[in-house]
Amino acid sequence: MHLTLENPLDMHLHLREREMLALVAPCSAAQFAGGVIMPNLVQPVDSLERLRAYRAAILDACAGEPFTPYMTLFFRSYHREELLAARDEIIGLKLYPAGITTQSESGVRDFDRIGDTVALLEDLDIPLLVHGETDGFVMEREREFLRVYQWLAETFPRLRLVMEHITTAEAVELLDRYDNVGATVTLHHLLITLDDVVGGLLQPDLFCKPIAKTPRDREALRQAVLAGHPRLMFGSDSAPHPRHKKECCGCAAGVFSAPVLLPALAQLFEEADCLERLADFVSHHARRFYRLRPPHKQVHLVRAPWTVMEQYETLRPFLAGQTLRWRVEKRP
């Protein structure tokens, strides 16, 4: 059995820089027509100059495989002129609360002071992508942040707002209250709960932010995604860290899922008997919400067993060693 996806998109992707970029970009380019590139580099991508250099580096790393990097600027206070100049080259601004995740130290400390820039985004019709967590108790951070989403959605009703990598039942509920709000969901938050991270032996490879939540939360995510909620978009949040940073004392957050995304998603949708909705989740919903017209690209999957590599150079991929029922088929 074969499955051809037209323009699959990964709407939340960390590609890093230099050697790591060169290592991981081909994984994404092999499976997707494009992806939304996160700007939280060691030095954040918060100027058009840095953004252009980063996009060029990404295209270079894809080594001839067609892949559209949808660039984001790191949220800070921007002038109208800056945003006007950037508008045609970005898909949106990415907002991080300060210190909340990897390389987010220069993020927002005071939400009372973001209104002017957000108003500009609304006016210029530039989407706002948000890492929505407070600094509260780890299992409640997303739920606590929902009031910020609510405030943004109500104060800026024409703003296209994306709740990134949602993980809770309550975030799914919020989605239904505001037409101007969309959300990305990762593969790993559809598959794992906190149990997989700390329930048996500790699994550093599954440690990520937001942390995987409860079975009830995962069920709510799955139901909404598999039922085809039109404002839920696939975004992997694939986030590579070299193994020594994942397994030392105090290790970094991030699941490197890029090599397994479409095969694992196909398996999940097939198991739920709704394989026909996969294309909506990995492409159509995002194209509609963001009004994208990616250059045409097909990705082919074949229903044949495939065992995920234990190691991808210095990285351990999500689902390492597991055998999936689908694999990506390379066609010349």
Next chain:
Amino acid sequence: MHLTLENPLDMHLHLREREMLALVAPCSAAQFAGGVIMPNLVQPVDSLERLRAYRAAILDACAGEPFTPYMTLFFRSYHREELLAARDEIIGLKLYPAGITTQSESGVRDFDRIGDTVALLEDLDIPLLVHGETDGFVMEREREFLRVYQWLAETFPRLRLVMEHITTAEAVELLDRYDNVGATVTLHHLLITLDDVVGGLLQPDLFCKPIAKTPRDREALRQAVLAGHPRLMFGSDSAPHPRHKKECCGCAAGVFSAPVLLPALAQLFEEADCLERLADFVSHHARRFYRLRPPHKQVHLVRAPWTVMEQYETLRPFLAGQTLRWRVEKRP
């Protein structure tokens, strides 16, 4: 300022075997008059013969420092004669649900079949110590197990039952419903929550079973302990694993707290303005519940800054690198 503790006791202690035993036993002997020794060795301590050999090895490892190992037998079906023969040499039986924590594979699989042995314990007045977790979602395992405690407490009203290393507000509440039920509380569950384990960088050194819970749970534990609940006893659950087993992919559960226990507890009780209750928590409650008469031993603390070593041989101790306000004073 000085503080002298009469016969401090650690009512839940993992000393392991061989090199590890030799390494960690002196840490406990330096701070405690005795401790309840857990029987979940690679080959469980489930016969009087193994128990005697293990006690001898422990006394040997204490190297002249007076320390009473209160031995436990690993719970299985026992005959009356076996228990009669063991009674004077054990403080109780330790029950593990099968597979629930380190080296518990031979634990209880079917709680419907433990009644005969538990009835013997009640009849012979031998305490039952229980690792109370189900195999459910990691944050709910203890709460789910409370119905087993409840069943035991009600079915065997004369049995002395100890809920080991409790971590939840609901376990504290249950304590008040049954006079025949006691509980141990660790140092680390009084200090940390899940936030400390997975809220920032991942901290393998703080990964333990039961997993640290929510701020609300920690607050309930603290309140009950610091208010001097008479059936709450200190039990460290200090559980050494060599560093390579703590920090590899899939690392082992256990906090090695033995080197810091009394200084950290003194600080906690002092901060809550109830230092006078420390002796109850670390000695009197256990002596009363278990009716113990340990050989006389004093341990002296002095209020002077002490920085916890970063590394104790192959182990990383709890609170490594932190400066505490109390230290143990060695008197010749």
